[in-house]
Every structure is written in structure tokens, then in C-alpha cells.
Amino acid sequence: MQVFIAQILNGLSIGSVYMLLATAFNLLLLVAMIIHFSYPQVVVFCMYIIWLVLKITNNNVFFGILAGVCSAILFNIVSAPLFQKIMKNREEVDINATMVLSMAIGWIITDVLSHAFNNGLPIQFPEEITGSKPLFRVGLISILPGQVLALTIGIIVVAGFFLLLYKTKTGRAFRAIAEDPAGAKLVGIPLVKTGFQSYALSGALGGLTAVLLIMLFHSASPGLGEQVSHKVLAVSIVAGLGNLVGGLVVGLALGILEALVQGYISGNWSNAIAFVVMLVVILVKPRGLFGVKI
Amino acid sequence: MPLSLYYFLSITAVNILMSWALYVPYRVTQLHFITIANMMISGYLAGYLVLHAHVPFVWALLIGFAVGGIIGFIVSLFIGDAPTFSVVIVGFTSIYITRTLVENLPIIGGTMGMFGLPNIGGNPVAHRWIILCILYGLVILCGFLIYRFDHSSIGRAASAVFVDKELASSLGIDIKKLGMLLQTFSCMLAGGVGVLYGFIYRSFHLDFFSFALIGVFMTVLFVGGYSTQWGPLITAPILYGLPLFFPPEIQSWRIVIYGLLLILVLELKPEGFITRKFVHSLGLSFSQKRGKEIYIKEDRQ
Amino acid sequence: MEQDSTLASEKKAPMLIVDEISVSYGHIQALKKISIEVYPQEIVVLIGANGAGKTTLLSSILGVRAPSSGKVVFEGKRIDKNSVDKNVRAGLCLVPEGRGVFASMSVLDNLLLGAHHNLANKDKNLARVYEWFPILRKRKDQIAKTLSGGERQMLAIARAMMSDPKLIMIDEPSLGLAPIIVNDIFDILVTLNKEGYTVLLAEQNAFKALKCAHRGYVLETGTISLSGPSSQLLNDPGVKAAYLGA
Numbered sequence: 001m002q003v004f005i006a007q008i009l010n011g012l013s014i015g016s017v018y019m020l021l022a023t024a025f026n027l028l029l030l031v032a033m034i035i036h037f038s039y040p041q042v043v044v045f046c047m048y049i050i051w052l053v054l055k056i057t058n059n060n061v062f063f064g065i066l067a068g069v070c071s072a073i074l075f076n077i078v079s080a081p082l083f084q085k086i087m088k089n090r091e092e093v094d095i096n097a098t099m100v101l102s103m104a105i106g107w108i109i110t111d112v113l114s115h116a117f118n119n120g121l122p123i124q125f126p127e128e129i130t131g132s133k134p135l136f137r138v139g140l141i142s143i144l145p146g147q148v149l150a151l152t153i154g155i156i157v158v159a160g161f162f163l164l165l166y167k168t169k170t171g172r173a174f175r176a177i178a179e180d181p182a183g184a185k186l187v188g189i190p191l192v193k194t195g196f197q198s199y200a201l202s203g204a205l206g207g208l209t210a211v212l213l214i215m216l217f218h219s220a221s222p223g224l225g226e227q228v229s230h231k232v233l234a235v236s237i238v239a240g241l242g243n244l245v246g247g248l249v250v251g252l253a254l255g256i257l258e259a260l261v262q263g264y265i266s267g268n269w270s271n272a273i274a275f276v277v278m279l280v281v282i283l284v285k286p287r288g289l290f291g292v293k294i
Numbered sequence: 295m296p297l298s299l300y301y302f303l304s305i306t307a308v309n310i311l312m313s314w315a316l317y318v319p320y321r322v323t324q325l326h327f328i329t330i331a332n333m334m335i336s337g338y339l340a341g342y343l344v345l346h347a348h349v350p351f352v353w354a355l356l357i358g359f360a361v362g363g364i365i366g367f368i369v370s371l372f373i374g375d376a377p378t379f380s381v382v383i384v385g386f387t388s389i390y391i392t393r394t395l396v397e398n399l400p401i402i403g404g405t406m407g408m409f410g411l412p413n414i415g416g417n418p419v420a421h422r423w424i425i426l427c428i429l430y431g432l433v434i435l436c437g438f439l440i441y442r443f444d445h446s447s448i449g450r451a452a453s454a455v456f457v458d459k460e461l462a463s464s465l466g467i468d469i470k471k472l473g474m475l476l477q478t479f480s481c482m483l484a485g486g487v488g489v490l491y492g493f494i495y496r497s498f499h500l501d502f503f504s505f506a507l508i509g510v511f512m513t514v515l516f517v518g519g520y521s522t523q524w525g526p527l528i529t530a531p532i533l534y535g536l537p538l539f540f541p542p543e544i545q546s547w548r549i550v551i552y553g554l555l556l557i558l559v560l561e562l563k564p565e566g567f568i569t570r571k572f573v574h575s576l577g578l579s580f581s582q583k584r585g586k587e588i589y590i591k592e593d594r595q
Numbered sequence: 596m597e598q599d600s601t602l603a604s605e606k607k608a609p610m611l612i613v614d615e616i617s618v619s620y621g622h623i624q625a626l627k628k629i630s631i632e633v634y635p636q637e638i639v640v641l642i643g644a645n646g647a648g649k650t651t652l653l654s655s656i657l658g659v660r661a662p663s664s665g666k667v668v669f670e671g672k673r674i675d676k677n678s679v680d681k682n683v684r685a686g687l688c689l690v691p692e693g694r695g696v697f698a699s700m701s702v703l704d705n706l707l708l709g710a711h712h713n714l715a716n717k718d719k720n721l722a723r724v725y726e727w728f729p730i731l732r733k734r735k736d737q738i739a740k741t742l743s744g745g746e747r748q749m750l751a752i753a754r755a756m757m758s759d760p761k762l763i764m765i766d767e768p769s770l771g772l773a774p775i776i777v778n779d780i781f782d783i784l785v786t787l788n789k790e791g792y793t794v795l796l797a798e799q800n801a802f803k804a805l806k807c808a809h810r811g812y813v814l815e816t817g818t819i820s821l822s823g824p825s826s827q828l829l830n831d832p833g834v835k836a837a838y839l840g841a
Contacts, residue, residue: 035379086560096323096378100516101560107509108553115547172700172708179697186659186691187708188683188758226505230386237383272394279387283369286376 006141007263008256013147013216015255016154020209021232022239022247023161024202030178030242031198034083034098038106039206040232041225045109046072046210048220051123059128069207076203079105080196106229113222122221125214146215153212157205158248170197178242227271234278240288250289254278300422302538304494306531307429311487313514313526314436315480318443320520321452322473323378323459327385327508328369331392332362332481333488334503338402340489341411341498346401351414355428355489362485366478374473389505396500407499411492425494432490436483440523448472506549513552517559519566522573529567608671610635610793611656611762616665616675618648618655625651627817628665633762638784638794640825642801642838643814649797650692652814653764656795657689658682670761684712686761690751692770698740702731705739705750709757716759724753727783745776752783762793769800781807801838805829813838 021040028036046068053067054060086097114120137143165171173194176184185191213220213228235254239246254274262270281289312329319326336358343349343357369388373381397405413421443449454462455469463469492498514533518525533552537545544551559566611633618626626648633639641649655662656669658679667675674682688709689695697705706724710717725732728749734742742750748768755763768784769777777800785807788794798804805811805825813821813834821834828834 037382082557082561086564096325097560097564099325099378099382100512101557103512104509104553104556104560107506108550111506111547111549111553115550169707169711169714172704173711175700175704176697176708179699183691183695183697184708185679186654186657186689186695187711187754188680188688189708189711190678190680193680227390230383230390233383234387237380241379268394268398272391275387275391275394279384279391282380282384282387283372286373286380 002141003263004260007259009141009143009147010262011256011259012252013150013154013255014259015252016151017209017212017216018232018235018251018255019158019248020154020205020212021228022235022251023158023244024205024209025232025236026242026244026247027174027198027202027205029236030244031174032080032083032195033087033095033177033181035095035102036083036202037099037102037233038109038225038229039102039202040229041106041109042072042075043206043210043213044220044222044225044228045075045113046207047214047224048113048117048123050210050214051125051220052117054126054128059126061128065207065211068210069204072207072210073200073203076199076206077196080199084192084195106225110222110225113225117222120222122219124219146212146218150212150216153208157208161205164201170194174198231274231278234275234282237288238278238281243288246289295422298538300426301494302531302535303426304422304429304490306534307426307433308487308491308494309510309514309530309534310433310526311429311436311483312511313518313530314440314523315483315487316511316515317520317523317526318440318480319381319473319476320515321449322455322469322476324376324381324473324477325378325385325512326477326480327382328366328388329480329484330385330503330505330507331388332365332484333491334389334392334396335365335488336362336485337488337492337503338396338408338498341408341492342402345408345411351493355486358489359482359486362488363478363482365485366481367474369481370474370477374477375470376473386505389503393500393503403498405500407497407501408492409497411496411498413496414493421493421496425490429490432486437523437527444523448475452476509549509552509556513556516556516566519568519572521565521570522568524573525566525568607635609633610670611795612668613652613656614666614668616655616662616667618651618660618662625817626655626662629814629817629819630665631812631819631822633793633795635793636788636791637810638788638796638808640801640804640808640811641795641797641814642799642804642811642828642834643797644838645799646816647814648817649814650766653689653766653795653797656764657687680712683758683760686759688755688758688760688763690755690763690765690768692766695751696739696742696747696754699738701736701738702742702750703735705754706731706735706757709754711758713758717757720757720759724756727756727786728753744772745779748772748776748780749783752780752787756787756792760792762795763787764795764797766797767799768796769798769803777803799838801834802829 021043025036025039028034028039049071050064050068054064057063083098083101086101117123165174173184173189176187176189177191177194181191217224231254235250236247239250257277258270258274261273265273312333315329316326339361340354340358343354344351369384373384376384396402402408415421415424451462451467451472454465454467455472459469491502495502514526514529517533518527518529537548537551609632613629613631615628615630616626617624617628629648629652631639631641631652641652643649651660654660655675656667658674658677658681662675665675666673669682669685669687672685674685674687677685697708700708706721707717710720713720730746731750731753734746739747739750752763752765765784768780772780781803784794784796796804796808805828808825810823811825811828812819813828821828821831829839
């Protein structure tokens with residue numbers, strides 16, 4: 001029973017990271033109208049930037065987090081014109097081309113990380129940022145500050161995101177484009193400028209997610225980006241592309257599923273089992289459990 | 295022959311074949327990455343059969359093709375007409391699952407890999423010649439099959455699906471059957487190539503089948519031109535051969551260079567270098583030349 | 596109610612000049628050297644059959660498709676190379692065919708979207724819009740999908756008003772609406788015009804449109820075949836035969 005509770009807690013915290021990643025992915029899909037396969041790799045890249053900044057500034061957590069969020073926003077904004085240019089190659093929005101472009105970006109990031117940082121070996125994060133002393137311990141259940149933060153920040157950010165979506169001018173423009181990009185254009189919504197805003201926002205979300213990942217995993221490796229990316233993509237498709245709420249639900253569910261499997265079966269298989277479950281769902285329902293928006 | 299030439303020729307053939315394995319399903323917009331998993335499954339299976347069960351190589355190779363085809367067929371029952379995105383995710387998850395299986399099964403080598411596969415034909419020299427012959431025989435065979443496909447009514451149907459899926463199905467094209475055919479062919483090819491890939495090095499290792507491998511094949515296909523089969527034929531030797539002239543430090547950044555090249559092509563020349571128009575105009579100029587010759591001959595008579 | 600067509604031309608400069616524009620979709624020429632003018636405070640109607648080019652003309656003026664030749668001048672400035680949102684900010688707006696309403700968003704959100712570039716005046720404009728269309732205030736938190744066809748058309752027009760436009764372009768306002776509702780909509784357009792809005796309207800329902808407009812143009816396969824005061828068009832035998840169901 002204790003294992004069960006401990007793993008549920010673990011699952012919720014990692015699930016909340018998946019939630020954030022899926023939300024940012026859907027944002028880019030609905031508003032910028034791109035499929036950004038390697039968005040999680042950008043997040044892992046920011047983890048590395050944070051690691052670098054921590055090393056240089058002698059573990060100054062504030063600068064580390066600042067660097068992380070800023071580098072994510074910068075990366076997204078810089079890659080935006082690349083995406084926007086290829087979208088217009090055919091008459092309609094060529095979303096497949098954005099897939100290939102983002103895959104290429106992912107390969108580059110992973111390879112750069114394996115070559116240029118720490119000789120490709122996994123990096124460790126210092127205690128100042130991870131906080132590894134448990135807040136609370138009962139038997140096998142120990143609640144680490146990282147987990148609490150991941151879950152609370154995850155919930156706050158998602159709530160904030162929905163608030164933005166429903167109560168602000170930018171959010172309205174996002175929703176209009178998500179429902180009908182051509183109609184939004186006719187009404188006078190600036191598609192390119194609003195698209196840019198979505199790149200920046202998902203960048204900010206990404207930077208935050210990088211910090212949460214650091215708190216949960218305490219380390220990172222070049223392969224982490226690919227692994228997380230495949231999971232988030234599978235989550236998106238199981239939930240149905242573009243389905244914001246579905247992404248939240250399936251993201252959390254995946255986190256809990258993974259954690260439970262990890263608790264009872266050896267670690268090597270937990271990832272594979274999660275993928276098998278998702279693969280079966282995709283095979284049976286290629287358009288997602290809750291239907292595709294695209 | 296020198297070892298470096300052997301590797302160059304064999305890997306180039308693998309790149310051509312695997313780019314074609316991606317080219318065929320992409321004719322209906324599907325990026326069929328499960329082919330990498332097919333390479334692994336058939337490859338490790340064949341390796342095991344030859345090394346531990348002493349099955350003759352020919353049989354192991356044929357089993358590799360068959361297993362690839364069977365897996366491809368079964369999966370295509372589900373995703374024959376699925377959207378591109380789903381097919382890609384199926385591919386990625388399959389690769390991931392296969393890699394985990396391989397890592398954790400000691401009989402096929404686990405993380406250490408499978409080494410010491412025997413020389414086919416008894417000695418290293420014969421082995422290399424046989425591998426090259428099989429590879430290039432396969433290149434010619436597949437090139438021919440794909441050529442026939444492209445210039446048939448199924449090929450035209452595939453082009454219609456690529457441009458507009460809904461319109462194509464309203465014209466009576468059975469998208470699912472077409473997708474199933476192309477996916478099965480592609481997976482069968484990938485299975486066989488996977489077997490040969492390992493036998494080039496006489497070993498199988500997880501590092502051979504990373505996700506970056508997709509990057510190599512995609513770059514060859516997209517830089518060459520995804521709308522005809524001739525693109526990969528030209529870009530495969532160039533993309534693999536050119537880096538060999540550079541010092542090893544630069545070569546280690548191969549994947550980054552390929553990625554940047556792919557991005558450049560997507561931005562500036564999205565159809566790749568060899569497009570249908572280019573091939574068509576080449577063909578026209580050849581036929582014009584021949585037309586002139588016949589005309590002159592007739593005139594002389 | 597027929598309008599006085601002399602409102603146009605004599606004293607004022609045209610608000611909108613479309614000068615010999617041609618627009619193509621690939622190899623198909625949708626508009627061939629079209630010229631029209633709209634004077635301030637007029638209601639001008641474009642009539643023509645489906646596919647004649649009315650929607651193309653309106654969307655080209657708005658900036659959705661750049662004309663391959665010719666120019667569009669709005670209030671003295673050339674706008675044919677501008678983006679849509681720049682033109683909306685300059686005072687143009689379009690109520691598209693099919694309402695231009697976001698079905699999954701609330702009535703209020705739809706109205707606020709219209710005010711995207713004009714949020715400073717949103718409260719004033721909202722109050723005015725609710726005064727004109729009390730049904731929208733009643734349904735302001737409802738999802739637009741739940742509105743009837745006539746209510747959606749009202750919402751679309753109200754949404755256009757939120758941007759304080761100088762020229763309102765409307766594409767087929769009567770499409771799919773019951774005759775009684777259509778009358779209401781045209782009454783609204785006339786009232787809008789009396790309040791000072793200039794209206795450029797594309798309509799298949801030629802009779803009702805010409806009745807409330809000052810001037811009209813007849814579009815046939817991408818060219819203007821006839822133009823003039825609406826009373827003249829109403830009595831033209833060719834127009835009568837082709838468009839007025841005589």
C-alpha cells in the first residue's frame with residue numbers, strides 16, 4: 001500500500017510535467033499551426049543551459065532559472081521564422097513539412113548535446129536547485145520538495161494558461177485561430193504576430209518545464225529529450241491532436257501509469273510498457289481517443 | 295578491395311535501399327519509421343539464427359524479408375490509411391520498444407551486442423563480395439520494382455492521394471488498400487536490409503539502430519527529392535562519401551551537418567534537387583535527341 | 596425603401612476606389628480588370644450569380660488575396676498590398692459569407708474579437724451593440740453555436756461594429772435565412788447606413804438588396820456588366836430577367 005501511494009505521488013509529479021509539455025505542444029499546433037516534434041528536446045537543451053549557467057555562476061539558482069526560461073523563449077522565437085517560411089510552400093498550410101523540420105532540429109540538438117556538453121555523459125544538477133532532502137517521510141513514502149513543486153507549479157501554470165486563454169485578448173485570438181484560422185484572418189486577427197506570441201509563450205512554458213524536470217530527475221542526458229519527446233507525442237495522439245483537456249488527462253494518466261509500473265516491475269521495462277499501451281491505443285484508434293482537431 | 299571502399303559501397307547501398315523504403319509509403323504522405331524497427335527485428339533474428347542456430351545465411355536473409363513483410367502487413371491493417379502523424383508515432387514507439395527488448399534480452403547480446411557472425415562464403419574477401427552483390431542486386435531489383443510502380447496506375451493513384459486524400463478517395467481509390475500495399479513492401483524491404491546491414495559488419499549493435507539513423511535516411515530522401523526514386527540514388531553516395539574527405543573531428547558532427555542540410559533544403563528547395571519536372575525535362579531532351587536521329591536516318595534513305 | 600442615388604458622386608471624393616484589379620487563382624482568372632467606387636455613406640450592392648466573383652472582390656479589397664494587377668485605394672491611401680489586419684485597423688471590415696462567427700466561443704468573446712484592435716473603446720461599443728441588438732445582451736454568455744441563423748448574422752454585424760469601421764463589407768447576408776429575418780437584416784443595414792456607416796454588400800437576393808441600396812454593380816464571370824443607381828438597375832430588363840426572377 002505504501003508503495004502504491006508513493007508511486008501515485010511520483011506519478012502525479014511526472015504527470016504534471018507531461019501535462020505542461022502536452023499543453024505547449026498543443027498551443028503550437030493550434031495557434032502556430034505547426035507540429036513541433038522536438039519541443040521536449042528544446043526543453044532538455046534548456047536544462048543543459050541551466051547546468052552550464054549554474055557552473056559558471058557557482059550555483060546561483062536565480063540566474064540558472066532565468067537563463068533557462070530566457071533560452072527557451074529565445075530558441076523558440078528564433079526557430080519561428082524557419083517554421084513560418086516552410087508553411088507556405090504549398091498553397092495550404094503544409095503541416096507535414098513542419099514535422100520534418102522539427103525532427104531535424106531535434107536530431108541536431110541531441111547530437112550537439114552528445115558532442116559538446118560533458119563529453120556526452122549525463123549531467124548532474126547540484127542540490128541547490130534540486131533540493132533533495134525530503135519534506136516529509138512516512139515509511140516508504142517520502143515527499144521530496146521537487147515533487148511538491150512540480151505538481152503545484154504544474155497546476156498553477158495550467159490554471160494560469162487557461163485563464164489567459166479565456167480572459168485575455170491574446171487568449172481570445174489564440175482560440176479564434178485554433179477554431180478557424182481563415183476566419184480569424186478575415187476578422188482582422190494578425191496570424192503571424194499571434195503565432196509569434198504562441199512561440200514565445202510555449203518557450204516560457206518550456207523553460208519552466210526544464211526547471212521542473214531538473215527538480216524531479218536531478219540529472220539529464222542527451223537521450224532524455226528523445227525519450228520524453230516520444231512520450232509527449234504519444235500522449236498527444238492518444239488524447240487527440242489539439243485536444244487541450246485531453247492532453248492534460250492523458251498526460252497525468254501516463255505519469256501515474258509509468259510510476260505504478262516502475263514501483264512493481266523493474267525500471268527497464270516501465271518505459272517500454274508505457275509505450276506498448278500507447279502503441280496499442282494508437283493502432284486501434286489512430287485518430288486518438290477523443291478525436292482529432294486537425 | 296580496400297576496406298574503406300567496401301564500407302562506402304555497402305553503406306551507400308543500405309542508404310539507397312532504406313531511403314526507398316521510406317520513399318514508397320511517403321508517396322501517400324506516410325513517414326513509415328517503423329521500418330527501422332523492422333531492420334532491428336529481422337536483423338537480430340537473422341543474426342541469432344545464423345550464429346546460434348546455425349541456419350544458412352540465405353535462409354536467414356529470406357526469413358528476415360518475410361518477418362519484415364508480416365509485421366508490416368499486420369501493422370498496416372491498423373494504420374494503412376492513418377494520418378501521417380499517427381504513422382510517425384507508431385514508428386517511434388515501435389523503435390523504442392524494440393530497442394528496450396534488445397537491451398534486455400541477453401541471448402541476442404543485450405547492450406553489448408552480437409558479435410562474431412561468420413563469414414559468408416568461408417573467408418572475409420568472399421564475404422564482402424557476396425554482401426556487395428546481394429546489396430546491389432537488391433538495389434537493381436527494387437529500383438526496377440519501384441520504377442514499374444511509379445509508372446503504373448497504382449503509382450498515379452498514389453500521387454493523387456499525396457495531393458488530396460479526400461479527393462482521391464472520392465475518385466474511387468481505396469486508400470487503405472494502397473497504404474497497406476506500400477507499407478508492407480516497405481517493411482519487407484527494411485527487414486532484409488536490416489539483416490544485410492548487420493552482416494556488413496558481421497555484428498549487431500544497438501548503436502547501429504538509433505533514432506539518428508532516421509535522420510540519415512530522411513536527409514538522403516528529402517535532399518535528393520521525395521517525389522521521384524532517383525533522388526536517393528544520387529544523394530546517398532554523395533552524402534556518405536563527401537564527409538569521408540574531411541578530418542575525423544568534422545566527421546563526428548555528421549548528424550548535425552545532415553540536419554542543417556535538411557533544414558536548408560526544406561527552406562530553400564522543398565522538393566529536393568531531383569524533382570519530377572527535372573526528370574521529365576531530362577527525358578524530353580533525350581527523346582528529342584532520338585527523334586532527331588530517326589528523322590535524319592529516314593531522310594538519308 | 597428606395598434610396599436617393601444622388602448621394603454619391605457630386606460633392607465628396609470616393610471612400611473606396613477599386614481600379615482595374617485582376618485576381619487569379621492559379622490559372623483561373625476570377626476578376627478581370629474590375630473597377631468600382633464607393634462614396635461615403637452610401638450603400639452599394641454587388642449582384643451576380645454564384646461564382647461571378649463577388650466574394651473574391653470583397654476579399655481582395657480586404658487584403659486576403661493581393662490582386663495581380665490594378666490597385667485599391669481607401670481614403671486616399673493605397674491598400675492593395677497591405678495585410679488584412681492592417682486594413683482592419685485602417686477602418687475596413689468584412690462580414691464574411693457563412694457569418695464569420697466563432698461557433699465554439701461565447702457571444703461576448705465574439706464581440707470582443709471584433710474589438711481586437713479597438714479595445715480602448717470596447718465598453719462604449721458594447722453598450723451600443725447591446726442597445727441595437729438586445730438579443731445579444733441576453734445571450735452574451737452563450738456559445739455562438741446555440742444561436743439561430745438570424746441571431747448569428749446579427750452577431751456578425753455587431754462584431755464588425757466593434758471595430759468602429761468606416762466601411763463595412765458584407766458577403767451574402769441573406770444566405771440561408773428565412774424571408775422575415777432577411778427583411779430584418781436589411782432594415783438593420785439601412786439603419787446602420789443612416790447612422791453614418793458606409794456599406795458595400797454582395798448579394799444574390801438582388802431585389803431586396805437593390806431596394807435598400809443607393810447604387811449597384813452587376814458582376815458576371817469576373818467583369819462588371821452593368822452599373823448605376825439602384826432604381827435604374829431595378830427597372831433594367833436584363834437585370835430583371837437574370838436576377839429579379841421576373
